Amino acid sequence: MGYKAMQLACYCGQAPDRILEVGFTSDRNMVVHFWCSTCSRVLFKSQSLEECEGAFPPADVEADTRSKADDARFLQSIGIAVAD
Numbered sequence: 001m002g003y004k005a006m007q008l009a010c011y012c013g014q015a016p017d018r019i020l021e022v023g024f025t026s027d028r029n030m031v032v033h034f035w036c037s038t039c040s041r042v043l044f045k046s047q048s049l050e051e052c053e054g055a056f057p058p059a060d061v062e063a064d065t066r067s068k069a070d071d072a073r074f075l076q077s078i079g080i081a082v083a084d
Contacts, residue, residue, distance in 0.1 A: 004057040008045055010036035016043070
């Protein structure tokens with residue numbers, strides 16, 4: 001599974017020390033609530049679901065295939081027959 005990290009930064013330019021909460025609003029936005037210890041600020045980043053969908057990385061087909069092959073080898077190693 002591939003993923004793309006959200007870039008969170010304070011107004012001072014520092015990355016957050018702690019993410020306090022992740023949630024959703026009634027108007028269908030995702031909200032990340034975080035803390036910057038450098039300047040002692042509590043911040044929020046909000047994105048619409050459409051913005052979130054635009055941030056998805058492409059599917060990692062190679063990793064998915066490799067994972068299935070690794071799973072099959074493991075199952076066979078413990079005596080479970082795997083059908084193709």
